Amino acid sequence: MIAYLEHFVHGNDTESPPNDDVSSLQSSFHFAPNSIASKDFGGMKSSTPLAVLRPYTTADVVKAVKAAATTTNLTVAARGNGHSINGQAMAEKGLVLDMRATAAEPFQLLYVDGVPHVDVSGGALWEEVLKRCVSNFQLVPRSWTDYLGLTVGGTLSNAGVSGQTFRYGPQTANVTELEVVTGKGDSFVCNDNQNSDLFFASLGGLGQFGVITRARIVLQQAPDMVRWIRVIYSEFEDYTRDAEWLVTLPEGDGFDYVEGFVVANNDDPCNGWPTIPMGSNQIFNPVCLPSSAGPVLYCLELALHYRKTARSSEVNTKVDRLLGGLRFVEGIKFEDDVKYMDFLLRVKRVEEDAKAKGIWDAPHPWLNMFVSKSDIADFDREVFKKILKHGVGGPILVYPLLRSKWDDRHSVVVPDSNIFYIIALLRFIPPPPKGPPTDKLVAQNNAIIQLCYNKGFNFKLYLPHYTSQENWMRHFGDRWTRFVQRKQNFDPMAILAPGQKIFSRNQLK
Numbered sequence: 165m166i167a168y169l170e171h172f173v174h175g176n177d178t179e180s181p182p183n184d185d186v187s188s189l190q191s192s193f194h195f196a197p198n199s200i201a202s203k204d205f206g207g208m209k210s211s212t213p214l215a216v217l218r219p220y221t222t223a224d225v226v227k228a229v230k231a232a233a234t235t236t237n238l239t240v241a242a243r244g245n246g247h248s249i250n251g252q253a254m255a256e257k258g259l260v261l262d263m264r265a266t267a268a269e270p271f272q273l274l275y276v277d278g279v280p281h282v283d284v285s286g287g288a289l290w291e292e293v294l295k296r297c298v299s300n301f302q303l304v305p306r307s308w309t310d311y312l313g314l315t316v317g318g319t320l321s322n323a324g325v326s327g328q329t330f331r332y333g334p335q336t337a338n339v340t341e342l343e344v345v346t347g348k349g350d351s352f353v354c355n356d357n358q359n360s361d362l363f364f365a366s367l368g369g370l371g372q373f374g375v376i377t378r379a380r381i382v383l384q385q386a387p388d389m390v391r392w393i394r395v396i397y398s399e400f401e402d403y404t405r406d407a408e409w410l411v412t413l414p415e416g417d418g419f420d421y422v423e424g425f426v427v428a429n430n431d432d433p434c435n436g437w438p439t440i441p442m443g444s445n446q447i448f449n450p451v452c453l454p455s456s457a458g459p460v461l462y463c464l465e466l467a468l469h470y471r472k473t474a475r476s477s478e479v480n481t482k483v484d485r486l487l488g489g490l491r492f493v494e495g496i497k498f499e500d501d502v503k504y505m506d507f508l509l510r511v512k513r514v515e516e517d518a519k520a521k522g523i524w525d526a527p528h529p530w531l532n533m534f535v536s537k538s539d540i541a542d543f544d545r546e547v548f549k550k551i552l553k554h555g556v557g558g559p560i561l562v563y564p565l566l567r568s569k570w571d572d573r574h575s576v577v578v579p580d581s582n583i584f585y586i587i588a589l590l591r592f593i594p595p596p597p598k599g600p601p602t603d604k605l606v607a608q609n610n611a612i613i614q615l616c617y618n619k620g621f622n623f624k625l626y627l628p629h630y631t632s633q634e635n636w637m638r639h640f641g642d643r644w645t646r647f648v649q650r651k652q653n654f655d656p657m658a659i660l661a662p663g664q665k666i667f668s669r670n671q672l673k
Contacts, residue, residue: 189215189217189227189228189231195215195216195217195218196216196217196218196262197216198212198213198215198216200216200246200262201213201216201241201243201246201253201254201255201260201262202254203246204246204247204248204249204250204251204252204253204254205246205247205248205249205528206248206249206250206251206527206528206529206530207525207526207527207528207602208249208250208251208527208528208529208602208606209250209251209254210251211251211254211255211256211663212256212257213241213254213255213256213257213258213259213260214238214255214257214258214259215259215260216243216259216260216261216262217259217260217261217262218261218262218265219261219262219263219265219266220265220266221266222266222343222345222351222377222378223351224266225242225261225266225345225351225375225377226345226349226350226351227349228240228259228261229345229346229347229348229349229375229659229660230349231259232258232259232659233347233348233349233657233659236669236670237257237669238257238258238259238659238669239255239258239259239658239659239660239662239669240255240258240259240260240261240347240375240659240660241253241254241255241258241259241260241261241371241660241661241662241663242260242261242263242286242317242371242375242376242660242661243260243261243262243263244263244264244287244314244315244317244318245264245289245313245314245315245318247311247313247314247318248627248663249528249529249530249627249629250629251663252370252371252627252629252661252663252664253318253371253661253663254662254663255662255663256662258662261375263286263287263315263317263318263375264287264289264315265287266285266286266287266288266377267285267287267288267289267292267315268285269285270283270284270285270378271283271284271285271288271296273300273301273303273383274380276340276380279382279383280301280303280382280383280384281340281380281381281382281383282297282301282303282305282380282381282383283341283378283379283380283381284316284378284379284381285316285317285377285378286315286316286317286320286343286375286376286377286378286379287315287316287317287377288315288316289312289313289314289315289316290305290308290309290312290313290314290315290316290319291312291313291509291512293305293316293381294312294505294508294509295505297383297386298386298504298505301383302385302386303383303384303385303386304383304384304385304386304504305335305338305381305382305383305384306328306331306332306338306382306383306384307324307326307328307329307332307333307334307335307337307338308324308326308327308328308335308508309324309325309326309335310326310327310423310511311511311515312508312509312511312512313512313515316376316379316381317375317376317377317379319335320335320336320339320342320366320367320368320376320379321366321367321368321369321370321371321376322368322370322576322626322627323335323336323368323576323626324336325565325586325626326421326423327421327422327423327465327467327563328420328421329565329569330411330422330564330565330566330569331411331415331420331569332569333569333570333571334569334570334576336367336368336571336574336576337569337570337571337574338381338382339367339379339380339381339382340355340356340380340381340382341353341354341355341363341378341379341380342354342355342362342363342366342367342376342378342379342380343376343377343378343379344362344363344366344373344374344375344376344377345374345375345377346362346373346374346654346655347373347374347654347655347656347657347658347659347660348654348655348656351377352374354366355380361650361653362374362654364571364573364574364575365575365650365653365654366575367571367574367575367576368574368575368576369574369575369576369650370575370628370661370664370666371660371661371664372575372647372650372651372655372660372661372664372666372667373575373650373651373653373654373655373660374654374655374660375660386504387420387469387470387471387504388470388471388472388503388504389469389470389471389472389474389501389502389503389504390420390421390467390468390469390470390501390502390503390504390507391467391468391470391479391483391499391500391501392442392465392466392467392499392500392501392502392507393465393466393467393468393483393487393497393498393499394440394441394442394463394464394465394466394497394498394499395463395464395466395487395490395492395493395496395497395498396440396453396461396462396463396464396492396493396496396497397461397462397463397464397491397492397493398429398453398454398456398457398458398461398462398493399491400462400541400544400548401541402491402492403424403462403464404537404540404541404564405491406464406489406490406491406492407422407424407464407563407564408537408564408583409489410422410464410466410486411563411564411565411566411583412566418486419466419467419468419486420467420468420469421465421466421467421468421469422464422465422466422563422564423464423465423561423563424462424463424464424465424561424562424563425462425463425465425559425560425561425562425563426460426461426462426463426548426552426560426562427439427440427460427461427462427463427555427560428459428460428461428553428554428555429453429457429458429459429460429461431450432554432555434555434557434558435554435555435556435557436555437450437461439559440463440498441498442498442500443500446498448496449495449496452493452494452495452496453493453496454493458549459549459553460548460549460552460553462562464490464492466486467507468482468483468486469504483499518592521594522594523592523593523594524592526592526593526594526595526599527595527602528590528591528592529591529602529605529606529609530588530589530590530591531587531588531589531609531612531613532586532587532588532589532625532626532627533586533587533588533613533616533623533624533625533626534565534578534579534584534585534586534587534623534624534625534626535579535584535585535587535616535621535622535623536579536580536581536583536584536585536621536622536623537564537581537582537583537584537585538581538622539616539619539621539622539623540562540585542619542621543585543587543616543621546615546619547612547615548560548562551608551611551612551615552589556589556590556591556593556605557591557592557593557599558589558590558591558592558593559588559590560587560588560589560590561586561587561588561590562585562586562587562588563585563586564583564584564585565578565583565584565585565586566582566583567579567580567581567582567583567584568582575643575647575650577624577639577640577641577643578624579622579623579624580622581622584622586626588626589609591605593605613625624639625639629664629665630665630666631665633666633667636666651667657669657670658670658671
């Protein structure tokens, strides 16, 4: 139920609700200041909504969407924790739903065919899900994102990718049921067998077909500890060969987490060797690097889960067996044993450090993309070794994923390749004058994308952002017709997620 009411404060840059239907929401909702939804984590876009509503239940979301549907112009955007990069969760002169208000409920453990699941709110943070599942049940979801300060509904509307994706698929592949409010203002429970088209459409659907208010997530036994390892490569061919071998090993025979990143081959504290060690007591010794090493190095990051009851000799034996088959630079290896919870929350420390340095709230011109195995070597030569050889002021992720773990029925699109790589340029740079102009970094991103087009690379943007429907059509390719049909079925007035810039209000009528 709606917990309490608060006076709706109109900012100087907002306008009053355009009709009685929307004005009536003031007596039913807690309205938040418009400023909380005028910007996002990317810090490069700004938008002024008509109002920011805090729904506490699915019924509240229904009421807001139906109110917008009675108008000719209002749109609705669901906002999680505000970590969009390019204004995807904004609604200019529309309604923004602060989905964090729904976070408290539901939270219920249940078993389906003997497999544990948990029902959680679409507005819950993955960090909250982790802590509650471990403390209450000693169970955890199987697939994560690196940063857990994201909402369940937010990542499921995209994909949700991390070092476990090679084994269990993205987060969208680890959900068996959703509750969704469509653009018509109807609420549906959906899964493989019930309202299945809405279920598949919403997973990776960029918020275009409905607002996810509840998700049923597959769980597994929580490990106690993690053996955390980083090894270094000077040759990209060796790096990709080893990474691909590791992600194709059967479950139980390999590591539980496989990621990797690129660093500059120098002592730059933000982009080079100092970013590789995992603790202050570890030191990178460049003497071990071969003389043939180029402008960048490649770090393979691995993790093995185990229980406290496991003998250290058993853990060591398995790790040594796996590492013994790899071709990393001899003499450069970092490892540590950490608690499982601490490992999953490792990026939380990055957040705290960035906030202390004043760069967490700076613009983040990030770029995320998937590149096929067939093109990744050329991407390395043209992008990592040339355009980005000095780094980006933050992590440059690159690691392989398996196409077989992705469901073609979902709305997200990936390269048509058995193995493809995720590339993520995660810049943490002070704003000018200390850092380069944001426009320059956005131009660099666009240059990389254009290079991929010019070279004919098989790639897709992840967390895509386009400003023309022509580019969206190219992004979805032969899936575009299905995407449009789903939009017509579930949001025919194009009310939802206007910040994605895919459809405009009433375009489909």
